[in-house]
Amino acid sequence: MKAPILIRILVLSIVIQFTACNSTKQSLGSTSKKPKRIIFLIGDGMGLSQISTLFLQKDNTNNFKRFKTIGFINTSSGSHKITDSAAGATAFACGKKTYNGAIGVDIDTNASVNLIEKFSEKDYVTGLIATSSITHATxxxxxxxxxxxxxxxxxxxxxxxxxVDFFAGGGRDFLREMNAEMQLYNWNIDTSNTQNWESITFNPEHKYGYLLSGKGMTTMVNGRGDFLYNATNASLRYLDKRKSFMMIEGSQIDWGGHANDYxxxxxxxxxxxxxxxAVLDYAEKxxxxxxxxxxxxxxxxxxxRPASYQDADGISHNDYDAVEGSFNTGxxxxxxxxxxxxxxxxxxFQGFYENTEIFNKFLKLLK
Ligand SMILES: [Zn+2]
Incomplete structure (x- = not known):
């Protein structure tokens, strides 16, 4: 026997409301759902002023504007108030405050387990891209x-x-004469400098390494072109549909800062x-x-800072419409x-916390 029409309408509307509720929850998604893929991008030496250059010069079309969730970290190391890239990256990768210069070891020089070891244990595909040598500190x-x-x-x-399953960057000089290791782990290492990234087809069972310069890659000013963008898009094709962790570094923002070169x-x-x-476009889809x-x-x-000018009487003024970069230290x-x-x-990732918390937050999302 059929239920009376009023009850049927009621039941139907409850079902519709429940479904609508559920889909809203899914589309907001960011609070309870755990990610299948994590892409961690490090701008070495990138503070708020460096990010502000994009807002000044790229007419507000930069990609940092797309983020709604923002936090702040304290970056001091275990040995100094001011960190270097080695202690800074060890904090992210191993969750330990260590001494400046340390690579993946704690303050007593003991090896400390890193994110790639943790993620690989859980069958994640892992990768690294940098515009420095791939053997550089970060x-x-x-x-x-x-x-x-x-x-x-x-x-x-x-x-x-x-x-590591995938890497791209400079550092050919440091990987010479390591054929035995390359063969042992079935690496496909490519050292040609004329990458046609779009045409590369990946076998998900293989490991891929791209070493495109002896040490660090050349600068953007000297014609590096779209290496970082293209290698990143290639890595996204490699890891697509699989559980994965990637670290991508804009290494030379730091080198520009050391050179005091705006x-x-x-x-x-x-x-x-x-x-x-490119990464946000992928993540949105x-x-x-x-x-x-x-x-x-x-x-x-x-x-x-504002550029300064002198008026007819020789008095200096600030020109608040002309911004120039000025550095305080090398x-x-x-x-x-x-x-x-x-x-x-x-x-x-909201709020204020120590740089080591980045490690703990990623691990929490892995569990
Ligand atoms: Zn530096």
């Missing part, structure tokens, strides 16, 4: 354990024996921003990808660093 902390960042030959060997900093920021955009963007520290003490600074997050789990 990427190295995600796969190597050694007392000092200078040990780049040792670091290179550890890369080939590590759980043009160098800005062009490296533009390159990093374009890459952040995918819906299961967490994107976190931050820096290990600020470099150069960059200030965006080194790093102690400024708090912003963290931007998008996707499932993003809300974890």
């Amino acid at each position: 990427p190295a902390c995600f796969y190597a354990h050694t007392k000092h960042r200078r040990n780049e030959f040792d670091i290179a060997k550890q890369l080939l024996l590590s759980d 043009e160098y900093v800005f062009t490296e920021m533009e390159d990093f921003d374009k890459t952040v955009g 995918d819906g299961n990808t967490l994107v976190v963007v931050t820096a290990d520290h600020e470099t150069g003490g960059l200030a965006l 080194g790093h600074t102690a400024a708090l660093i912003p963290v931007f997050a998008y996707g499932p789990g993003a809300s974890e």
Whole structure:
């Protein structure tokens, strides 16, 4: 016997409301859902002023504007108030405050388990991209354990024996004469400098390494082109549909800061921003990808100050319509660093916390 029409309408409307509720929850998604893929982008040496150059010069079309979830980290190291990239990346990769120069070891030089080891244990595909040598301090902390960042030959060997599945960057000089390790772990290593990234087809069972310069990659000013953007898009094709963890570094924002060269900093920021955009586009379509963007520290003490001019009487004035970059130091600074997050789990990254918490937050999302 059929239920009376009123009851049938009531039941139907409850079902519709329940479904609507559920789909709203899913589309908001970022609070309770756990990500299947994590893409962690580090702008080495990228403080708020470096990010502000994009707002000044890119007419507000930059990709940082797309983030709604923002936090701040304190970046001091275990040995100094001001960190270097090695201690900064060890904090992210291993969750430990260590001494400046340490690669994946704690303050007593003991090896400390890193995110790639943790994620690989759970069958995640892992990868690293950098515009420095892939053996440089920041990427190295995600796969190597050694007392000092200078040990780049040792670091290179550890890369080939590590759980990393995909890497791209410079550093060919440090991986020479390691054919045995390459073959042992079935690496496909490509050292040609003319990458046609779009045409590469990946076998998900294989490991891929791209070493496109002897040490660090060339600068944007000197014609690096879209290496970071293209390698990132290629890595997204490689990891697509699989559980994965990627670390992508805009390494040379830091080098521009050390050189106190505004043009160098800005062009490296533009390159990093374009890459952040590619990752956000992927994450928006995918819906299961967490994107976190931050820096290990600020470099150069960059200030965006007003240009000055002299009037007819020789008195100096500030021109608040003309901004110029001015640097305070050739080194790093102690400024708090912003963290931007998008996707499932993003809300974890709000608030003020220590740089080591980044490690704990990623692990919490893995569980
Ligand atoms: Zn530096």
